[in-house]
Amino acid sequence: MIDLLNRRTRESFAARFIDHRPSAEPVIGIGDSVSVTIWEASAGGLFSAPAISEKFSSGANSATIPEQIVGRDGAITVPYAGRVQVAGHTTRAVQSVIEKALVGKAIQPQVLVNVVHPISNSVTVGGEAVGSARIPLSVRGDRLLDVIASAGGVKVPVNEAYVELARGSAVARVPLTRVIADPRENIFMQANDVLTLVRDPQTFLAVGATGVNAQIPFNADGITLAEALVKAGGLQDQRSDPQGVFIFRYENPSIAHELIPQLAVRGPEVPIVYRLDLRNPNSLFIEQKFRMANHDLVYVSNAPLVEVEKVIGIFNSVLTPASQASSVAYNAAIVHY
Numbered sequence: 001m002i003d004l005l006n007r008r009t010r011e012s013f014a015a016r017f018i019d020h021r022p023s024a025e026p027v028i029g030i031g032d033s034v035s036v037t038i039w040e041a042s043a044g045g046l047f048s049a050p051a052i053s054e055k056f057s058s059g060a061n062s063a064t065i066p067e068q069i070v071g072r073d074g075a076i077t078v079p080y081a082g083r084v085q086v087a088g089h090t091t092r093a094v095q096s097v098i099e100k101a102l103v104g105k106a107i108q109p110q111v112l113v114n115v116v117h118p119i120s121n122s123v124t125v126g127g128e129a130v131g132s133a134r135i136p137l138s139v140r141g142d143r144l145l146d147v148i149a150s151a152g153g154v155k156v157p158v159n160e161a162y163v164e165l166a167r168g169s170a171v172a173r174v175p176l177t178r179v180i181a182d183p184r185e186n187i188f189m190q191a192n193d194v195l196t197l198v199r200d201p202q203t204f205l206a207v208g209a210t211g212v213n214a215q216i217p218f219n220a221d222g223i224t225l226a227e228a229l230v231k232a233g234g235l236q237d238q239r240s241d242p243q244g245v246f247i248f249r250y251e252n253p254s255i256a257h258e259l260i261p262q263l264a265v266r267g268p269e270v271p272i273v274y275r276l277d278l279r280n281p282n283s284l285f286i287e288q289k290f291r292m293a294n295h296d297l298v299y300v301s302n303a304p305l306v307e308v309e310k311v312i313g314i315f316n317s318v319l320t321p322a323s324q325a326s327s328v329a330y331n332a333a334i335v336h337y
Helices: 002-006 091-102 144-150 176-181 225-231 253-259 281-286 304-336
Strands: 033-039 062-069 075-078 082-085 110-117 122-127 133-136 161-167 170-175 194-199 202-208 214-218 240-251 270-276 296-302
Touching: 033 075, 033 091, 062 075, 075 091, 082 091, 091 110, 122 144, 144 161, 144 176, 144 194, 161 176, 170 176, 202 225, 214 225, 225 296, 240 253, 253 270
Parallel strands: 122 194, 202 296
Antiparallel strands: 033 062, 033 110, 075 082, 122 133, 161 170, 161 194, 202 214, 240 270, 240 296
16 A cells, blocks of 8 residues: 555656657757858868958858858758758758758868757756756757756755656656656756756644644655654654544545545545554554655544543533632631631
8 A cells, every 4th residue: 555655756757758868969950040161172262251251251261151040941041052951960961961062163162060059959947947048958968957057056945846847748747856866867858858947845734632733844855654743743642642643635536546446536636534553563664654745634633531631621620610619608607607
């Protein structure tokens, strides 16, 4: 049962996104900004300084074509080469295509293609990042924490931060503390990933015969029931009933159905109450594996004797004024006598 319950809170990037390899070598895509520089072997050619405006020149026998955004047709324009298809190709491949197109027109042309703004090969970072932005992916491959660092890090406490990654139609949400602690969760990013940093403080309510009755925060990576009871001050020796530790939770319908197959599941959440008897030694092991969920309510009931004492206390409070009045009347009678 514990393994079934723990499945509720342990979402994983490593399990959700199967392909853990670095992204492939970047290719040019639609919307990227591309610059092209062309060199010739000697002066007097198409792209030599005397033949073109000096403001476009990168040397005596070269010229740099102003940045162009790759159009929806996947091409850019290169003088004397026409429209050149670049989308889906590496810069090396495009360089070779342009050089071949200029053979016989330029003097032994050499071409350098550079992607200035790689929009198509970037990751979008938003939410509680210090600097929300599109982060270009490097050729060597970037992991999740690399991208967060490039965005300036997070502006909220790390133990309250979650990382939500959307890749195509798949979405997963994992505590940032777990990504930092577990290298398997620090997966490689891929082009067009959307990374959102979310602040979501986790809390539970402690009520009843505990040391503290309050809303208590805990780290995003989660705590066990044993740790939660310690945070709540433990069970009060004079009041609590160790047999009556209850956890109230709105459970996932799939988990609720596995726990109680005959249960008629309706709605997105099912109210479930879990009870532990801490007088049973096995329960002491269970509470160390039972993981708390956000907004859980922990209730520790009073011992039966305490309820009896409450009734006696109420009874005494009712009788005390009458007994005091009787005593006063008796004493007054003696004094009067």
